[in-house]
Amino acid sequence: MAKKKRINKIIIYTLATIVLIGFVGPYLWMLATSLKSQGDVMAWPPKIIPTELHWENYARIWQGTILPTAFMNSVIVATIATAMNVFFASLAAFAFARLEFPGRNGLFLGVLATMMVPAGLMVVPLFAMIRNIPFTGPSGWLDSYAGLIIPTAITGFAIFLLRQYFLSIPKDLDDQAAIDGCTKFQVYWRIILPLSKPALGLVAIFTFLGNWNEYLWHLTVARSEQMYTIQIALARFQTEHNIEWSLIMAGATTAAVPMMILYFTLQPLFEKGLGGIGSGMKD
Amino acid sequence: MIPKQNSSVATAKHSPLPTKVKKKNRWKDYLGSYMFVFPAVSLLFTFSFVPIIYLVYLSFHRYRLPDSPTFIGLDNYSRLMSDGVFWKSIGNTMIYTFGSMFLGLFAALCIAVLLNRAFHGRRFYKVFYFLPAVTSDVISAMIFLWIFDHNLGIMNYFLTTIGIAQPTNWLLDPFWAMVILIFVGSWRGASYNIPIFLAGLEGVPKSYYEAAEIDGANGWHKFWKITIPSIMPISVYCMVMSIIGSFQVVAIVDVLTDGGPRNSTLVAIKYVWQQSFEFNYVGYGATLSLFIFPFLFLVTWLNLKLSSRSE
Numbered sequence: 106m107a108k109k110k111r112i113n114k115i116i117i118y119t120l121a122t123i124v125l126i127g128f129v130g131p132y133l134w135m136l137a138t139s140l141k142s143q144g145d146v147m148a149w150p151p152k153i154i155p156t157e158l159h160w161e162n163y164a165r166i167w168q169g170t171i172l173p174t175a176f177m178n179s180v181i182v183a184t185i186a187t188a189m190n191v192f193f194a195s196l197a198a199f200a201f202a203r204l205e206f207p208g209r210n211g212l213f214l215g216v217l218a219t220m221m222v223p224a225g226l227m228v229v230p231l232f233a234m235i236r237n238i239p240f241t242g243p244s245g246w247l248d249s250y251a252g253l254i255i256p257t258a259i260t261g262f263a264i265f266l267l268r269q270y271f272l273s274i275p276k277d278l279d280d281q282a283a284i285d286g287c288t289k290f291q292v293y294w295r296i297i298l299p300l301s302k303p304a305l306g307l308v309a310i311f312t313f314l315g316n317w318n319e320y321l322w323h324l325t326v327a328r329s330e331q332m333y334t335i336q337i338a339l340a341r342f343q344t345e346h347n348i349e350w351s352l353i354m355a356g357a358t359t360a361a362v363p364m365m366i367l368y369f370t371l372q373p374l375f376e377k378g379l380g381g382i383g384s385g386m387k388d
Numbered sequence: 389m390i391p392k393q394n395s396s397v398a399t400a401k402h403s404p405l406p407t408k409v410k411k412k413n414r415w416k417d418y419l420g421s422y423m424f425v426f427p428a429v430s431l432l433f434t435f436s437f438v439p440i441i442y443l444v445y446l447s448f449h450r451y452r453l454p455d456s457p458t459f460i461g462l463d464n465y466s467r468l469m470s471d472g473v474f475w476k477s478i479g480n481t482m483i484y485t486f487g488s489m490f491l492g493l494f495a496a497l498c499i500a501v502l503l504n505r506a507f508h509g510r511r512f513y514k515v516f517y518f519l520p521a522v523t524s525d526v527i528s529a530m531i532f533l534w535i536f537d538h539n540l541g542i543m544n545y546f547l548t549t550i551g552i553a554q555p556t557n558w559l560l561d562p563f564w565a566m567v568i569l570i571f572v573g574s575w576r577g578a579s580y581n582i583p584i585f586l587a588g589l590e591g592v593p594k595s596y597y598e599a600a601e602i603d604g605a606n607g608w609h610k611f612w613k614i615t616i617p618s619i620m621p622i623s624v625y626c627m628v629m630s631i632i633g634s635f636q637v638v639a640i641v642d643v644l645t646d647g648g649p650r651n652s653t654l655v656a657i658k659y660v661w662q663q664s665f666e667f668n669y670v671g672y673g674a675t676l677s678l679f680i681f682p683f684l685f686l687v688t689w690l691n692l693k694l695s696s697r698s699e
Contacts, residue, residue, distance in 0.1 A: 118507070120502055121507075124513070125513055134535065135527075196428060201425070206417075219436040222436045223632065223688065226636075230439035233446060256435040259432045317524070321636075364523060365519070375518070376583060
């Protein structure tokens with residue numbers, strides 16, 4: 106019996122480790138390649154571990170390529186979009202959860218309906234819209250931060266999720282605050298927001314992730330290299346340098362690291378988010 | 389008098405202030421509420437619903453930049469009907485979508501079942517299994533482009549060491565190029581879905597299994613009769629989400645194959661993008677989008693319906 110258990114354990118650990126190699130191995134291979142000399146990259150049989158570490162690969166992509174600008178653009182775009190979504194969506198969610206006004210349910214249904222609009226198919230008409238925005242010159246918001254950020258900043262999902270969370274906070278708190286002379290905005294700002302940090306964090310993380318990893322919309326809006334975001338720049342960089350694999354992998358590593366840091370430091374929040382997505386619809 | 393007023397504040401939440409005199413105040417009150425909603429909702433609606441109307445409008449027009457749209461009736465639609473490449477792209481998208489959905493969900497389920505067993509360090513494994521889900525399509529695709537590289541890729545090295553003399557040039561072969569796209573798509577998909585399946589598995593009451601054991605059920609029985617039915621709602625959710633996501637795949641294709649070889653991996657959204665922005669047929673691109681729209685809308689609607697029913 107004990108022996109059988111032991112064999113069981115061995116099988117479990119073996120399988121779990123094979124899966125681990127399947128999911129993490131490619132990233133280690135990316136990292137290893139990014140530190141190789143051109144000679145190591147061309148070596149056959151492939152060298153798993155670089156003979157010596159060439160950190161200057163990172164210096165090379167950081168100077169004289171489009172990647173640093175694109176990296177900064179992504180930081181700007183993702184940060185502003187996250188701030189906008191957290192602030193405006195929570196304001197709206199507050200009203201939907203805790204205030205009474207005519208048309209509230211209709212508007213909220215509209216918000217839910219926006220979640221059914223497939224983003225990939227909206228690229229063409231959105232492009233035509235932002236190109237023809239009045240008073241913004243011949244190409245509108247094309248090739249601008251406004252174009253990259255504003256059309257996709259607010260998500261129906263954020264409003265939906267925050268409303269659900271706000272509904273779970275006891276309503277007596279609002280009434281109490283109202284008696285104390287708080288305005289609605291003060292109730293929102295001083296009572297609801299501080300109590301909703303986990304939900305706000307969740308929205309912030311997933312908005313940032315979504316914008317950092319966005320490809321199609323940024324590809325459509327960013328026309329000049331100056332406005333490329335990191336994913337677009339990487340895809341271009343790869344076609345331009347398709348022999349220098351160490352540089353390409355250094356670029357990929359640089360773009361992957363911010364999300365990985367965020368993920369590992371805020372891991373519990375990520376988990377909660379997925380649980381919320383998976384089962385939150387259920388309960 | 390005073391106690392009465394107090395109680396009205398405490399109980400009548402919806403209209404804390406008694407009628408008549410406060411009628412004017414009520415509208416001021418509503419105005420305040422609308423100001424909370426206005427920024428988010430106006431932006432959201434402008435960039436979600438207006439494009440749909442615009443899509444319909446553009447689909448009846450020839451729109452080639454920098455000219456303005458000119459009305460051409462149903463020309464775009466008749467062009468669509470006889471556009472073999474478009475239909476091929478739809479077919480490719482279906483193959484990719486269903487391939488990556490089945491492979492990705494099957495892998496995710498198997499791994500979640502494995503993780504659901506009690507063993508030391510399962511948390512550690514779980515954390516790392518999610519890594520592909522937080523990195524972008526572009527980065528994932530770039531890594532696999534390097535792994536499957538014909539000349540220097542580590543995959544071909546492995547294959548030669550196990551005796552396959554001349555592995556194919558993966559991404560230049562119409563069949564294998566699609567297989568690799570599906571593989572990369574399901575790799576990310578599986579990573580994303582593992583925690584969701586795991587949450588589902590953990591939610592199955594232990595008492596079900598105990599009861600079954602008393603009735604003499606074996607492991608396989610328990611899996612089919614208890615586990616699978618219990619996680620059905622979550623599986624359906626993952627399935628629908630996977631269809632919605634995979635149907636709009638672009639980034640993986642752009643990096644790995646750029647639609648080739650010979651359009652064998654040209655997917656629908658990529659074709660729409662090509663027509664609109666590479667060949668400058670924006671109106672035709674709108675027509676194509678509009679044509680695909682009902683299908684994706686249906687799937688998403690089904691998703692919302694299913695998830696609200698299980699409430």
